[in-house]
Amino acid sequence: xxxxxxxxxxxxxxxxxxxxxxxxxxxRAKQILENTKNIEIxxxxxxxxxxxxxxxxxxxxxxxxxxxxxxxxxxDEFKWKRIYSLSGPELTLRSISSKDGVPDGxxxxxKL
Numbered sequence: 549x550x551x552x553x554x555x556x557x558x559x560x561x562x563x564x565x566x567x568x569x570x571x572x573x574x575x576r577a578k579q580i581l582e583n584t585k586n587i588e589i590x591x592x593x594x595x596x597x598x599x600x601x602x603x604x605x606x607x608x609x610x611x612x613x614x615x616x617x618x619x620x621x622x623x624d625e626f627k628w629k630r631i632y633s634l635s636g637p638e639l640t641l642r643s644i645s646s647k648d649g650v651p652d653g654x655x656x657x658x659k660l
Contacts, residue, residue: 551615551634552591555657557584563643566653570626570645587657589617589632598632622646634659 560581567577583600590597596610596617609620615634622628627646632639639657 550591551612551617551632551639552589554586554588554660555639556586556660557655558658559656561654561656562651563653563655565651566643566645569650570628570647586660 563581564574564577567580568574572580585601588597588599590599591612596612611618617632619630619632620627621630629644631642631644633642637659639659641655641657643653643655645652
């Protein structure tokens, strides 16, 4: 099964704690978690696009290895990594912070 496709968010594990430990205010973190829009992963040659339907565009360093996509983002003060892993129809997103003591956030999606 290809990583490219549309996905629906079905669960979140530890994301509220992940966001707030990274310094995001709790009300904003809850607002982000309530956004359960579908995502789409598009792979075209060397370009990988993940859309959430909000029209925002960010450029990041990505590595695609089979059905695992690793995205490194950040600036001089803060870095984070997101790992998208496809297993059957289930896509797991693990968000990892560079800050000490920040728990990973996990989102589970199902392929549509």
